[in-house]
Amino acid sequence: MNLIEVRDVTKTFFGASEEVTPLRELDFAVERGEFVALMGPSGSGKTTLLNLLAGIDTPTHGSVTVAGEEVSALSPRALARWRTRNVGFVFQGYNLLPVLTAWENVEIPLLLLKLTREQRQRKVRTALQAVTLEDRAGHLPRQLSGGQQQRVSIARAIVADPEVLLCDEPTGNLDREAATATLELLQRLNKEFQKTVVMVTHDPLAAKAAGRVVQLDKGRIRAPGDGDTVHA
Numbered sequence: 425m426n427l428i429e430v431r432d433v434t435k436t437f438f439g440a441s442e443e444v445t446p447l448r449e450l451d452f453a454v455e456r457g458e459f460v461a462l463m464g465p466s467g468s469g470k471t472t473l474l475n476l477l478a479g480i481d482t483p484t485h486g487s488v489t490v491a492g493e494e495v496s497a498l499s500p501r502a503l504a505r506w507r508t509r510n511v512g513f514v515f516q517g518y519n520l521l522p523v524l525t526a527w528e529n530v531e532i533p534l535l536l537l538k539l540t541r542e543q544r545q546r547k548v549r550t551a552l553q554a555v556t557l558e559d560r561a562g563h564l565p566r567q568l569s570g571g572q573q574q575r576v577s578i579a580r581a582i583v584a585d586p587e588v589l590l591c592d593e594p595t596g597n598l599d600r601e602a603a604t605a606t607l608e609l610l611q612r613l614n615k616e617f618q619k620t621v622v623m624v625t626h627d628p629l630a631a632k633a634a635g636r637v638v639q640l641d642k643g644r645i646r647a648p649g650d651g652d653t654v655h656a
């Protein structure tokens with residue numbers, strides 16, 4: 425069953441003087457439980473596609489359905505709540521708030537949900553344990569290494585227990601060792617915690633961690649036979 429379904433999606437950005445259409449009549453589907461790497465040249469629309477899946481942006485044409493919900497049709501208010509429960513987002517630059525501790529950064533998404541303080545604490549603890557950072561809970565981001573900050577951001581992405589994890593170049597800023605640890609963590613979240621993962625990457629090693637590689641090119645998924653989808 426498809427957990428993610430993108431149908432006939434076109435995305436155009438209307439600038440002051442020019443239009444950019446990074447995605448054109450795009451069809452793309454991900455089955456529940458998959459770990460997909462999304463590759464393609466810079467500017468090919470990878471981040472644009474992830475943003476559509478997360479409901480951070482809306483398509484100009486076509487539909488995006490994730491976990492049975494047509495994301496592209498939700499109101500902004502409904503979307504904020506839906507996003508918290510259903511998708512976790514991991515950014516290349518971590519996007520942690522510098523004045524908050526690791527614990528507080530991980531707790532943020534839960535503030536949108538109706539939970540007791542105890543329930544919140546339990547979830548934050550579980551998420552920090554999953555990324556093996558319980559002992560750094562009180563540290564500020566600047567007191568953590570890049571790899572540790574990325575793990576805090578992954579803990580934040582999984583804290584509300586969403587089914588889908590969207591990662592935009594999660595190893596882009598990391599050295600080999602930290603990148604490998606991050607990829608192993610994503611694989612474990614996929615296999616043990618049944619997260620469906622879509623990961624944008626330029627890194628061939630990262631792509632190897634995925635079960636399937638999809639190439640975006642000129643706004644479309646490269647057709648089969650063009651070296652399109654490589655099954656690991």
Ligand SMILES: Nc1ncnc2c1ncn2[C@@H]1O[C@H](COP(=O)(O)OP(=O)(O)OP(=O)(O)O)[C@@H](O)[C@H]1O
Binds near residue numbers: 466
């Ligand atoms: N908010 C926006 N407004 C206008 N144009 C945008 C916007 N976001 C993206 N674009 C344009 O859409 C195209 C695709 O951008 P996108 O960020 O999706 O590429 P990408 O594949 O993620 O590239 P990279 O590998 O460099 O991160 C680019 O030409 C970009 O300039």
Ligand SMILES: [Mg+2]
Binds near residue numbers: 470471472592
């Ligand atoms: Mg990008």
